[in-house]
Amino acid sequence: MQPVETRAEDPASPTVTVTGKKEPVVKKIDKTVYDVSNMPKAANGTAQDVLQATPEVSVTADGKISVKGNSQVTILIDGKPTAMMSGDDRVVALQTMSGTDIASIEVITNPSAAYNANGGAILNIVLKRNRKPGARAQIQGSATDQGLWNVGASGDITEKDISVHGNLAFRRDGTLKFRQSAVDWNNPLGDQGGQTLQTSEVFVRRIVESAALGVDYAMSDASSLSLSMRYNNRHSRPLFDVLNENRTTTAETVYHRISYGPNEQSDDSASLSYSHQDDGTALKAMLQHSNTTGLIDKSYRDVFVAPVRDTGYSHGATRSARHLSQASLDWSRSSEHGQWGMGLDIQDKTDDISNYQASVYPSTGSEVPDPTTTNAYAVMTTLTAVYLTDQITYGQWQVLLGGRAERMALRVSPAKGIVQTGYWQAFNPSVHLKYTVSDQADLTLSFRRSLQRPDPRDLNPFTTYVDAQNLNRGNPGLKPQILNSWELGTNLDAQHLSGNLAVFYRTSRDTVTDARSVDADNVLVTSKQNGGRARSAGITASFDWTPDAKLSLGMDAGIYRVMLDTPDLYNLVHQDSVSGYIDLRASHSFGHNEVSLDAHGQSAGITPLGRYGATSSINLTWKHQITRTLSLTVNANDIFDGSRRTYRTDTSTFRQTGFDHFVAQRIYVGFVKKIE
Numbered sequence: 001m002q003p004v005e006t007r008a009e010d011p012a013s014p015t016v017t018v019t020g021k022k023e024p025v026v027k028k029i030d031k032t033v034y035d036v037s038n039m040p041k042a043a044n045g046t047a048q049d050v051l052q053a054t055p056e057v058s059v060t061a062d063g064k065i066s067v068k069g070n071s072q073v074t075i076l077i078d079g080k081p082t083a084m085m086s087g088d089d090r091v092v093a094l095q096t097m098s099g100t101d102i103a104s105i106e107v108i109t110n111p112s113a114a115y116n117a118n119g120g121a122i123l124n125i126v127l128k129r130n131r132k133p134g135a136r137a138q139i140q141g142s143a144t145d146q147g148l149w150n151v152g153a154s155g156d157i158t159e160k161d162i163s164v165h166g167n168l169a170f171r172r173d174g175t176l177k178f179r180q181s182a183v184d185w186n187n188p189l190g191d192q193g194g195q196t197l198q199t200s201e202v203f204v205r206r207i208v209e210s211a212a213l214g215v216d217y218a219m220s221d222a223s224s225l226s227l228s229m230r231y232n233n234r235h236s237r238p239l240f241d242v243l244n245e246n247r248t249t250t251a252e253t254v255y256h257r258i259s260y261g262p263n264e265q266s267d268d269s270a271s272l273s274y275s276h277q278d279d280g281t282a283l284k285a286m287l288q289h290s291n292t293t294g295l296i297d298k299s300y301r302d303v304f305v306a307p308v309r310d311t312g313y314s315h316g317a318t319r320s321a322r323h324l325s326q327a328s329l330d331w332s333r334s335s336e337h338g339q340w341g342m343g344l345d346i347q348d349k350t351d352d353i354s355n356y357q358a359s360v361y362p363s364t365g366s367e368v369p370d371p372t373t374t375n376a377y378a379v380m381t382t383l384t385a386v387y388l389t390d391q392i393t394y395g396q397w398q399v400l401l402g403g404r405a406e407r408m409a410l411r412v413s414p415a416k417g418i419v420q421t422g423y424w425q426a427f428n429p430s431v432h433l434k435y436t437v438s439d440q441a442d443l444t445l446s447f448r449r450s451l452q453r454p455d456p457r458d459l460n461p462f463t464t465y466v467d468a469q470n471l472n473r474g475n476p477g478l479k480p481q482i483l484n485s486w487e488l489g490t491n492l493d494a495q496h497l498s499g500n501l502a503v504f505y506r507t508s509r510d511t512v513t514d515a516r517s518v519d520a521d522n523v524l525v526t527s528k529q530n531g532g533r534a535r536s537a538g539i540t541a542s543f544d545w546t547p548d549a550k551l552s553l554g555m556d557a558g559i560y561r562v563m564l565d566t567p568d569l570y571n572l573v574h575q576d577s578v579s580g581y582i583d584l585r586a587s588h589s590f591g592h593n594e595v596s597l598d599a600h601g602q603s604a605g606i607t608p609l610g611r612y613g614a615t616s617s618i619n620l621t622w623k624h625q626i627t628r629t630l631s632l633t634v635n636a637n638d639i640f641d642g643s644r645r646t647y648r649t650d651t652s653t654f655r656q657t658g659f660d661h662f663v664a665q666r667i668y669v670g671f672v673k674k675i676e
Contacts, residue, residue, distance in 0.1 A: 025498065025544070027491060029391070029400050029432050030446070031108040032056070037128060040587075040596050040623040042099035043633040044142040044670040047125060050099040052617070053598045055542050055556045056107050057123065058581050060602070060615055061643035061662040063091030065123070068109055068504065068540045069560045069581065072120025072452060072483070077230075079124055083292040083322040083349075084232065084267035087455055092265060096208040096234060098152055098169055100140055100672065103128040110446040110487050113387045113402025113430040114330075116345060117450045120483070130156045131163045131216065142633070142670025146203070148173050155675075161218040171208035177201070178644075181658035183524060194248035196524075204238040204263075222278040231268045237261040240300075252306065259300040267292040280334030285327075292322045298357070313360035315367055318464070321352045322456075338398075340390040347383045351456035352376075354415075355464045373471070375462035376415035381453065383408050400432035406451065412459050412476040420461075420476045426451050444489045444502075454478040454512060458528040473527040475515075481530075483508045499543035504560075508534040513566050513608040524654060532608060533565040538580075550589040557582040566608040569652035579605035592625040610649035610656075616642030617664065629674040638664040 026033040034054050036042060042050050052059040058066045065073045075085040075094070084093045106124035111117040130136060137155035152169035179200045186193040214228040240259040246252070269290035276283045298316030325348045332341030354376035358367040389402040406428065411421045433445040460474025489502030511532035538560020546552045559580040565572045580603045587596035599618045604611060620636040644661040 027493075029398055029434050029444075030110070030112045031106050031122075034105045034107065035103070036099075036105055037103045039099070040594055040621045040633060041598070041619065041635060042102060043140060043623065043631070043672050044635045044668040045099040046095055047097035047099055047102060048094040049619075049635075049637070050102050051094065051105065051123065051125075052600065053585065053619070054105045054107065055544075055554065055583065055585075056109065056540075057105070058583065058600065058602055060645065061617065061638065061664040062645075062660060063095060066581075067107060067121035067123065068502075069536065069538055069558050069579070070109070070121050070485075070506065072118075074118050074120060074122045076122060076124040078127055078228070080271060080286070080288055081324065081326070081347075082230075082267070082269045082288075083290040083324045084269075086292070086322060086324070086349075087457065089265065089267075089292055089294065089322075092206075092234060093232070093267070095175075096171055096173060096206065096210075096232070098140075098150070098167075098171075098210075100138075100152070101127050101154065101167060101212075110432075110448050110485055111430070111450075112389060112400055112432055112448070113404040113428065114341065114343060114389050116383075116385060116404075116406075117448065118452055120450075120452070127212075128154075129163070129165050129214065129216075131158050133158050137675040138672065139675070140670060140672040142635075142668045144666050144668045146174060148205075148666075150208075163216040164214070165216075166213040167211070169208070169210045171210075172205070173208065174203055174205040176203045176663040178661040178663070179658065181656060183654055183656045185524065185654035192248070194246065196247075197245040198242055200240060200242040202238050202240050204236050206234055206236040209233045223274070223276045226273045226275075227271070229268070229270045231266075233266040235262060235264045238263065254305040256303045256305070257300050258303065259298065261297050263294075263296050265292065265294040282330075282332045284330045286329075287327050289323075289325045291324075292320075294318075294320045311362075313362055314357065315360050316355075316357040316373075318356075319354045322349065324349045335390075335392075338391040338393045340388075342388045343386065345383070345385045345387075347381075349381045349383075351379045351381075353378070353457065353460065355462070372463055375460075375464070377459075377461060378413045379456035379459050380411045380413065381408065381456075396436040398434040398436070400430075402430040404428045404430070408451075408453065408480070410453075410459075412461060414461050417461060422477075422479065424451070424480055426480075426482075440493050442491050444487075444491065446487045447485070449482070449484050452481040452483055452508075454480065454528075458512065463525065471525045473525050475528045478512060478528055479510060479530055481508055481510050481512060496547050497543070497545050499541065501539070501541045503537070503539045505537045506535070508532075511608075515567070524656075529567060531567045535563045536560050552585075552587050554585040555583065562606055564606060564608055568609065573609060575606050575609075577606040577611075579603050594623045596621045596623075607647075607649075609651050610647060612648075613644075613646035613659070615645050616640070618642070629676065631672045633668075633670050633672070635668040635670075637666050637668070641665040 024035045036050050039050060041053050048059055048063060051057050056068055067073055075090055102125055104126045108122040111122050115122060135157040139153045141151035143149035150171035152167060154167035156165035181198045183196045210232040212230045217225045219225055238261050242257045244257055245254050271286060271288035273286040296318045300314050302312040328345045330343040332339055355373060357373040358369040360367050385404055385406040387402060387404040392399045406426050408424045411419060413419045428449045430448045435443045437443060458474055458478055459476045461476045463471050463473045485506045487502055487504045489500055491500045492498060510530045511534050512528050512530060513532040515527045515529045538558055540558035542556035544554040561578050564575045582601050584599040587594060597620050601616045602614060604614045618639045622634045624632045626632055643664050644659055646659045649656045
């Protein structure tokens with residue numbers, strides 16, 4: 001479940017009104033807001049590209065996001081959670097969402113109690129809206145090789161008290177993927193053992209259609225009503241050809257597993273919000289409902305090379321539907337020394353998932369379902385939370401105190417079997433302190449405790465097919481993880497130089513980790529379990545230098561130590577490693593041109609019972625303003641093709657090594673035409 005982030009004390013967050021030049025960076029006591037509305041990279045890029053170029057944020061080619069080394073990240077749209085930004089679905093959503101629609105990115109590294117952090121940092125994507133009187137429109141498009149292109153149109157009109165804004169987009173995108181995985185396994189209770197090698201190459205081509213519509217009605221000078229709706233549809237038909245080589249002490253099998261898809265995903269959302277501000281008091285109420293449905297077709301045919309035998313056929317599919325309904329009420333009031341607020345948040349989410357796997361007899365077309373991997377279940381989560389905050393300004397001190405009380409009910413309902421229900425209550429405090437040393441420098445301290453809820457797919461009470469080498473088996477008994485985060489920092493803001501330096505310490509207990517075994521068919525089975533512990537501590541820094549209006553340079557980097565204790569077959573395994581990241585950015589304007597560079601590097605690191613390799617990305621953008629309303633943009637992404645990531649896992653029952661290579665190296669040429 002994703003959190004609700006609408007707050008009465010920050011009522012303007014979901015809407016951007018373009019009335020003049022905005023500050024590129026706005027730092028508040030609990031978050032930093034980066035204006036990306038004029039980022040050259042956004043013209044041809046996606047939301048993932050925009051996030052990758054945002055300070056403090058790291059994004060890999062396959063969509064893994066971290067904020068200052070914290071990989072537990074919640075994504076919001078206009079301050080609200082949606083079904084499409086839950087779980088792994090958000091990767092495709094961010095990779096197909098147009099970057100030109102984004103006005104700003106709010107980075108919240110240590111959320112206050114007013115936010116439902118779900119255990120980590122928050123990134124809020126604020127979309128563009130223009131409430132200036134009159135009508136405006138914009139058309140943009142771009143293309144690259146492999147027949148990939150996209151086109152979109154957006155516009156808004158404001159007449160008296162009503163503003164209407166909307167956009168339409170069509171996209172043909174794709175990703176080339178290379179993968180390899182080698183497993184050496186053994187049964188510690190016997191003499192069985194073997195090796196499996198799996199390699200694949202696939203080009204996933206997607207067709208994406210999206211539309212959005214919003215209406216704002218100014219009921220009075222103090223009150224407004226807003227309605228927004230969004231729809232997205234994505235479908236692809238990838239061809240997978242996976243080579244499998246399996247060896248045991250008694251036999252060897254080599255075959256190709258070929259799959260044709262299709263894969264489909266669609267999502268929609270609608271929200272209605274009311275806000276009122278008057279005499280130092282702010283009230284905001286919001287209702288929202290969102291849905292995401294998906295189909296991943298796992299049908300395949302096995303073409304055997306050794307030993308020679310008849311081709312085997314299978315029909316498989318995973319269908320999922322997620323429904324998220326939420327209501328929130330936030331109220332704040334000015335006090336003698338600041339502002340205090342309170343709120344109520346109610347969320348109800350249902351994940352329906354069904355898995356089907358059957359052998360097919362090609363002569364007759366008849367199917368025989370596999371009872372071990374054919375199943376269906378639903379996960380229903382209800383969350384009720386109330387929060388109270390008090391922001392106090394006293395001399396050079398600014399303090400934001402908060403407490404959030406949450407109650408969660410979690411029910412796992414298999415189509416066949418016993419329903420399991422769990423309840424959790426928690427009170428999570430937060431503290432944010434800011435001491436102003438001078439007009440140019442301040443010191444900050446923040447603390448937050450929060451719960452991280454289990455992913456619904458990890459609660460699956462059945463075994464599901466992943467590929468020829470892997471099966472998943474869920475654990476409906478998982479409980480939430482408990483996380484604590486401390487951060488101490490200082491901010492500097494001089495005439496041409498701004499930056500921050502911070503140290504952090506994070507802990508996690510009841511951490512969810514993988515539990516692995518090998519079944520009777522020599523296939524790796526991965527489940528989930530509580531019982532792990534994690535700690536991390538590090539230092540981060542970010543600096544921006546703007547010597548003049550035409551040149552800007554920036555850097556953010558971090559180095560941190562990670563300590564993991566993970567249950568294995570017989571005991572806890574302790575791991576200890578140092579990791580880091582560095583992001584560089586530069587832009588220069590000359591005449592009607594602007595050139596910008598963003599470079600990213602992430603070191604190797606550890607995962608529970610494993611390691612992952614380093615990755616890098618260097619991106620170059622050139623924007624040429626042809627006329628006042630027409631611009632040309634060229635994006636060269638991942639110039640040196642540094643997205644290949646290796647991994648290794650070592651347990652008592654198997655050792656796995658491999659790599660994932662999501663090829664992001666590509667050149668886009670596009671345009672933006674404004675109609676005013």
